[in-house]
Amino acid sequence: MMGAVHAVPLHAETGDDAWLRYAPLDAVARKKYESLPASVLTLGDSPVLGAAQGELIRGVRGMMGRTLREGKSLPQENAFVLGTLAELHKADPALRAPGDLREDSFWLTTVRVHGFACLIITSPTDRGVLYGVFALLAKMARNETVASLNEVQQPFAPIRWVNQWDNLNGSIERGYGGRSIFFDAGSVRSDLTRAGDYARLLASVGINGCAINNVNADSRILKDDFLPQLARIADVFRPWGVRLAIAIDVSSPKVIGGLDTFDPLDPGVSDWWRKKVDEIYQQIPDFAGFIVKADSEGRLGPSTYGRTPADAANVIARALKPHGGLVFYRAFVYNHHLDWRNPKNDRARAAYDIFHPLDGKFDDNVVIQIKYGPIDFQVREPVSPLFGGLRSTNEAIELQITQEYLGQQRHLCFLPPMWKETLDFDLHAAGRSTPVKDLVAGKSFHRPTGGFVGVANVGLDADWLGHPLALANLYGFGRLAWNPNLSSGTIANEWTRMTFGNNPTVVRTISAMQLASWRIYENYTGPLGAGTLTNILGSHYGPGVESSERNGWGQWHRADHQGIGMDRTVATGTGYVGQYPAPVAGKYESLKSTPDELLLFFHHVPYTYVLHSGKTVIQYIYDSHYEGAQQAQGLVGQWESLKNDLDDEVYAAVLARLQYQAGHAIVWRDAVCNWFLRMSGIPDAKGRVGHYPNRIEAEGMQLQGYAPFDVIPQETGSGGKGIECAPPLQHCDASFRFDRAAGWYELDVEYFDQINGESKFRLFVGNQQVDEWVADDHLPAIKPGGDSSTRRRITGLALRPGDEIRIEGFPDGKELAPLDYVEVFARSQ
C-alpha cells in the first residue's frame, strides 16, 4: 500500500482543502508534537486503511514538515498504529477496547507495544480508523494536546449523509458554488478529482453516504449505460468510506423499463426493481440506496395508482434488502394547488396528514426523510410534528446546507444555531422527553436506523459553496450529525481554527460573526416566524413580500390591512397545532405561551398586538429590519479588523461578499418595512420608514434619455420606481444638484445588476469623473428588483454646495443601466 504523495504548497486559506489545510504549525505548537512517533504502522489492507495512512502522512507533513515512515508489521520503534480492533487484537492480544464500540466509532490511545510507545488509532471498522486519523489531525491543527490520549468517540446515529441536487447536464438545483463535480452534459465527468476531494472532506467530519443527483430525478440515471459511470464515482468515494446513493424517479419502470405501469403493487414492477438493483450491486457492491421524491411538486408517485407512499417505498426497499441498501422516502409531499381562499387549508399539515397514518407500514430498510420544519427551509419554522408522529418507522432529518432561502451564500448565515434549536427541541412524544435528535437517531423508539441528511450542493468553485465562510455549514452539519450535543460555539471555533489558524483574534472574531449571522439574516428578512419574506415564486432570494399570497403554494403569511399571521390553532385555525403532542400543542395553541419568534407561524394578530417584549408587532417589524441591516454593516467592520491577519485572497473575497450583503440588507429592510407601512398604515414610531433624508430618487433627478419605470413588486424599488435607458439610446444621464454644506461625503448608488447584460456606469462631480463600474455580477435576476438591487459605494468625495452630481449609464443587452437612487452621507475622511 503506497501512499500517494501530495505536495505541500503554500497554504491558501481558500480552496479545495477547506478545513483540511494542515498549514505549518508555529514553533510553539511544533514543540508540543515533536516527540510524536516517526513511523506509522498499518495493520491490514484496504482502500480505507490506505486513505487513513495517507492522510496521516499528509497531515503530519503539512503541519510538522515530517514524512512518517510507512510500515506493516509491529513496531521496532515508537509508532502510530492504525488498524481495526480485530487486527490489533491479532497482533497483540493484550490490547482490548474499553467497553462496546459501535460501528464507525474510534479509540485513540497511547500504550506501550513491545516496549515502544505507540499512538493507536483503532475502531471496529476501517472507516472508524479513518475517522480517528482525521480526529487526531484536527487536534493537532487546533494545537490541542495529544499526549497520553485515551479517548473514545461514538457517532450519535448511523445515517450521516449528504444529498446533492445535481442535474445530469451539470447544473445544480439550488446550487451556488458552480457546476456539478459529478456530471457534465448528460454524463459523469471524466475528471472526478473534485468528487474524490469532496469525499475526503465528508469523511473528515464522519459523513458516510452521499446521494449525488437531484431529487427531481432524471430516470436516465438507472439506464444500463449509466451504471458503469456511477461505479466510477463509487470508486473515488470508496477510500473515504463514503457510500454512493442516487435519487430515483419512481416511474422509472415505465419510463426507461419498457413496462406499461409503475404501480408498486404490480408484480412486473417489483420484478423490474429487483433486477435493476441486482445489476447495480454487481457494479457497486457497497451501493447505499435510493432517495425518493414522489407525489410532490408535480413529480409522479404512487397516488397515480391509488397506492400509498408505503407501497412505493416497500417495493423498492425489498429489492435493496438482500444487499443492505436503504430507501429514503421524502416526507416533502403536499398539494401545491391548495385553495388559498379556504382559511382552513394549510400546507404545514401535509407531511403529518399523509405519513402519520402510515406509521408501521414501512419496511425496516425504509427511512422517512423529513425536512426540519413543516414548510420548506425557512429562516424560522417550528419543528415538524412528523418527527414525533412516526414511532414504528425509521426517520432522518433533512437539513439544508445550501442556503436556498437563506441568502444563497451571498449572505453570511451560519446554520448550526438554527439546526441546534430543532435538534434540541423536545416533542414530548409518548409522554416523555424525546428531543428531535433522539427521535431521528432512532433512540427514542429503538429503531434499527435513522439519522441526518444535509442537502449540500457543493460545486466546482474553489471554495465549494461560493462563499469561503459558508464551508462552516458543511463542517457544522457533519459535526452535528456525529454529535448533536456539540455547541454551535464549539463548532464555529473548531472550523475557524482549522481554516484560518489559531490566532486568537481571528478565532474570536470569525466565530462571533458566524454565531450572530443567522439572527442578523432573520432580522432583515423575516419577522416573528412569518417565514422568509422572499420571492417564493422565482429565485427564493431577494424580497417579495406578496409572492407567497393568493396562490396554491401555501407559504401564506396572511398579511392584510389589519394584521398578519396564519391561525393554525385547533380552536379557530387550521388545526395544525393538534399534530403536536399535548405539551407542545398546548404551548402553541395559546397566543400567550407562543414564543414571539414563532408568533406569526401559529397566530393571526393585529399589527398593534403587543409582544412579550413589549413592542407592537408592526414596530418590531420596523425595528428588527433596521437592526439587522445595521448588524450586516457591522459584519463588514469586524472582517476589516482582520485585514492583516488573513490570507489576502480570502480576505478580499469575503470582504466583497460582506459589503454586498450590507447593501442588500438595506434593500431587504426597505422593501419589507415599506410594504408593511403601506399595508398597515401605521407609521414607524422612530420616523425612519418612508423617510430617507439622504436619498435622491433616480426618478426625481434631471434626466437625459433615462425614463422612469415601475419596479415590480413595487416595494423592491425605492419609491416604487427606477429609471432605465432604453434602446435605441446607447447612453443616458441622470443628475442632481448637491445643496448641503461643504465637506467629505460618501455616495451610495443603488442600481440593478441583472444577469442578462453588463451595463456600465460613470459618476461625475461637475466635469470630473470620480468613479466608473460595470454591473457584471451574476445575481439571479433578469429584471430590476429586489434580486438585482446592488449598491456601489463611493467614499472620500469632497462636495461643495451647488455641485452637479451626474451618473452616466450605458445599457447592455437586456439590462438598461437601471438606477434606483443615490444616497449621500457626510463622512469624515
Place this chain on the structure above:
Amino acid sequence: MMGAVHAVPLHAETGDDAWLRYAPLDAVARKKYESLPASVLTLGDSPVLGAAQGELIRGVRGMMGRTLREGKSLPQENAFVLGTLAELHKADPALRAPGDLREDSFWLTTVRVHGFACLIITSPTDRGVLYGVFALLAKMARNETVASLNEVQQPFAPIRWVNQWDNLNGSIERGYGGRSIFFDAGSVRSDLTRAGDYARLLASVGINGCAINNVNADSRILKDDFLPQLARIADVFRPWGVRLAIAIDVSSPKVIGGLDTFDPLDPGVSDWWRKKVDEIYQQIPDFAGFIVKADSEGRLGPSTYGRTPADAANVIARALKPHGGLVFYRAFVYNHHLDWRNPKNDRARAAYDIFHPLDGKFDDNVVIQIKYGPIDFQVREPVSPLFGGLRSTNEAIELQITQEYLGQQRHLCFLPPMWKETLDFDLHAAGRSTPVKDLVAGKSFHRPTGGFVGVANVGLDADWLGHPLALANLYGFGRLAWNPNLSSGTIANEWTRMTFGNNPTVVRTISAMQLASWRIYENYTGPLGAGTLTNILGSHYGPGVESSERNGWGQWHRADHQGIGMDRTVATGTGYVGQYPAPVAGKYESLKSTPDELLLFFHHVPYTYVLHSGKTVIQYIYDSHYEGAQQAQGLVGQWESLKNDLDDEVYAAVLARLQYQAGHAIVWRDAVCNWFLRMSGIPDAKGRVGHYPNRIEAEGMQLQGYAPFDVIPQETGSGGKGIECAPPLQHCDASFRFDRAAGWYELDVEYFDQINGESKFRLFVGNQQVDEWVADDHLPAIKPGGDSSTRRRITGLALRPGDEIRIEGFPDGKELAPLDYVEVFARSQ
C-alpha cells in the same frame, strides 16, 4: 482636462504598480495628512500636466481614500496647485522661485494664496511639475512629513535614460522579465498599456528618455511604414515626459535606403539621414534621438570605409541638430578576434584607444555612451578610463539594470552599491578631483550635456523584471541618475517602504538583504576582480571558468597552474593601466597599492600570493565561495522571517527564487573551487573543497537503466559526471543504501533542469514514495551543466540504517532525467 479614473483595488505587493502602489495608509499616517487640501488646481493645460494631476488624484485616493476635486482657476479654498513657474507667476505675481531652477527641477512649497493654504508643486517645465507630484506622493507613501514644505530638487544631469534591447519579433536580448512590451511579431504591439505603465514608472524616478529597441538594431525600424508605429509608442510616453529614442543600424542608407553606400562622408548618405530624420520629426515632434552600436561584435560601422566613429556620429547628429535630437554613440567597440597568445593584447584597452584620440571631434549633440567598466558588465571591474579621457566630448555612463552577468534576476543582486563605487570613483582627470558622476554629468569639463543610461530590459511579466526584488535596481538607477549622492541605504529603504509598506521589520530586513546581495553574489561567482567566472560563450549565467580563455573575446583571466590574473601594468603588462590619469595609474601599477578586490584585473600573481587581508589568493578563492554560498542560504532565512508581514503571493514568489539561488550558489561554489583545486593542486586549508562527506554521487549509485556521462565543462558537475536515462528507456532507477544513525534527515537531490524537456522524478525510501517533482523550470540550458543544475530539497525524512533510497527518473524530450548527486544532512525536525 478630465483625469482618468483608476480603480483602487486591493494592493498586491507585486504587479504593474511596482513601487507606485499607493496602498491605504494606516490610521496614524492618515492622521498626519488629514489636513491636506481637498482640491487640486492645475494651471495650464498639457498632456504632462494632465498626467501630473491624474497621478496626484490617484495617489491621494489610494493612500487616503479621498478623491481630490479638480479645478482650473485660483483657489476658493485650500488646494494643491500644479503649474509651471511661468503660469504660477501669471496667476499670482507675488510667487517667486528660490534661486535659479534648472530644467526638470521642482519646488514644493506651502504658501497662502488669496488667503488659502496652498501646497504648490511647480517647476520651469511641465515635466518638473510631474516629478514634483511623484516626489510628494512618495513622501506620503513613506509616511514622511509634508507640513510646511519648502523644498527644491534639481536633477544632477540632463540625460537620465533607459535603453531596452527589444527585438522587433518581441524577444529581448538579455531580457529576463518576459516578452517585449513594445513589439510583437515584427510590429509594434496593438495594446501599448504596459508601455504607458512603464513610462509612468520611469517618470516617477525622473527618467526622461527611453530607447526601445536592441542596440544590435534591425534596420527595418527606420522604414517608412514603421514610423507611424513608433509614433504610437511616443504617444503613450508623452504624458509622462519620457521621450522616445531608437537604436539604429548605421548601414541603413544602404540596407533600406536604396543607396549603394553608407559611407558617412558621402553626400548622398548625409542627405538620406537628413530626410529620414525630418520624416521622423514630422510624426514624433519630441523624438529624442538615436543609439548607435557600430564596428562592434560583428556590426557594420564606419571602419568599412576607413572612417572614424566621429564621422559616423556626426553625419547623423547633423540631421538631428535642427530638431534638438541626440546621437548616443556606444564606446563598446573592440576586436572580438583578439589573438589570445599575445600577452600584450588587451580588450580592456579598446574603448580608450579608439575614442580618446577622437576627443573634440564629435559634434555637440553627440554623446559617447560608455559602459562602467572596460570589459562588459562584470561583477567587479575598475572604472573605464575613457570617462577621464574625453574632455571636449559629451559622455554618458551605461549601467545595466538587467542582470546579464549578475544572475539574470534568478539571483538577488542589488546594484546601487556597485554603481555607487563607480560613480564616486575619482579619476583625477586634469590634475583635480573628477569623480565619475561629475564627468558623465558634464560638470567636470562644462559640457552641454551628459548623464546616465541604464539598460533595463523590462518585459511583460507582471513584476517587469522577473524577480520582485529586482525592481529595486530600476528604481535605484533612476534615483542615482537624479541624484548620485544618495546612499545605497537610502535607496534600498525608500524602495522597500514604497513597495512593501513601512513595517520597520520589513524595511530593515529587506533593505539589509538588498545591500548585502551584490557582495554575496560576487563571493560565490568571481574573485578579486577576475570578473564573473561564468560561461561567457553562451548564456552568461552559470559557472564556466575556462570559457573566457583561449578565444578571441578577450575576457581573459589567464589562470594556469601557477597563478591567475591579467598583467595590465605599463611596466610588464598590456599597458592598460597607463590609460588612467597618473594618481590612479600609480595605484594600479603597483601590486602593493592595488586593492585586493581588483588585484587579478591588474596583475598576474601566483596562487600563493598573500593578499592585504593576509590570506593567499587560492585560500581566498575557497573561503569567499564557501562564505558566499552560506550567505545565499542566509537570505532564505531572512526572507522567511517576514512570512507573516508580507503579501502571500510575493512572499511565495521571492522565497522560491531565493531557495533556487541558495542551491545554485552551491553549484557555483563547487565549480569554481574544484576548478582552481585541480588547476593549482593546492588543497583547501579547511579541507572542504573536493570532500563532501554527505554527498552520494549519482554515478556511484546502484543504477538500473541510468548510465554515467561526462558533464562539460567538468567542474559544473560534481565529480565531473552525472547520469542520464537515454532512449528508448522511459524510466530509470538510481539507488543507494543509507548507513548512518537513525534520525531526522534532509535530502538534497541535485539534478539538471534543461529547457528542452520536462523530466519527472520520484524519490523513495524503501517502497515508500516520499517526493515527486517535474523539472519544468525555464533555465537557459539545453544540456546538463552549471546553467541547468538545480536542487530539490526534501526535509523531514526519518531515515534508518539500511534504508534503500531510490530515485526514479522519467526522461522527457531531450532532457534525459539527468542527476548529479544526493546530499544527506542530519536536521532536527
